[in-house]
Amino acid sequence: MEHHWQLHKAKLRSYLARHLNHDADTDDILQEVYIKAHTQWHTLKSQTSLSAWLHRIAYNTLMDHFRQSKPWDELPDSLESPDADETEMAHQQLSECLRPLMEELPEKYRVPLEMADLDGKNQQQVADELGLSLSGAKSRVQRGRILLKEKFTACCDIEVGRGGVTSFSPKKPGSQRC
Template sequence: METQNIWDNFNEELYFFILKRVKDKDITNDIFQNTFFKIHKNLSSLEKEEKARAWVFQIARNEISNHFNKESVYVDELHSPQESPLEKYEHICCFDQFIDDLPEIYHQVIELIYIKGLKQKEVAEALDISLENVKARVSRAKEILKKKFNECCQYELDEQGRLRGEANCSQCSPNNKLGNESGK
């Protein structure tokens, strides 16, 4: 398959696919151009012509993601006084304790990513482990945390995957902790 064939078959659909997601014609044109540049450059890696559509649209999705990642870095630098990732969870009952109670291999990645704000790739390099291993540890840590929140505080996940529940459950209130610690 040649770049011209891909252009003939997908250019309009691809352009509107990108435009629908970024909602800006100038940015769409840039992403569209980058997408076709990468298509042309990597065309030899397309093994089966029947997979061309999926391959083309995956390249476009990656370019859209790259655009938003670059934009978010710029916006973060623009707004210097940032809220740390941990601050948005401070109101959640037991959050610190649950993080501290994680097994060390999970605690490390959660702390580096969500508390110190490192990217997963940076964590992999810092800990001298694979990126896949970092992702697996993050996933496992999240599962442990979800289970603890659900068991202790009756938190549940909503449709978007966010925690919902009471911020100060009776099991974790300071009075109850004191009572449990003193053997009452």
């Protein structure tokens, strides 16, 4: 085992070092790989697959290391969440911005979209009021959403968080026709 280990040790160390920031971590994981390989030597089916077998152990050990480590700092308890009024104001500004963009949509998509998303009607009600089949109403609402999204993302930079859109701003003038 020792002879085989020495033949592959440099390659394994190089592989691990490419994925880790610290030499100490690399050495620790390399040592874990050696221990696992030594204790599992009896599971090796063929000497010809030794290199692949050792690399698989190194990969699995590296993944275990990443799963156990926390690459981020915990947020302090004193961190305040965004003010609800700011979020509400962003939503209000966003809705004022969406109305003109919706008005640019073709009527066959705009009307069902307004009924479903602004008036709060379910799609069966939209279908009944417009004389459409349910699948036709669903199709028009979905197509309207897609067209509106395309217009909106062409004109605005959007920031999305847990509560939906948290911030948006117009793109540079002249970058798109808005």
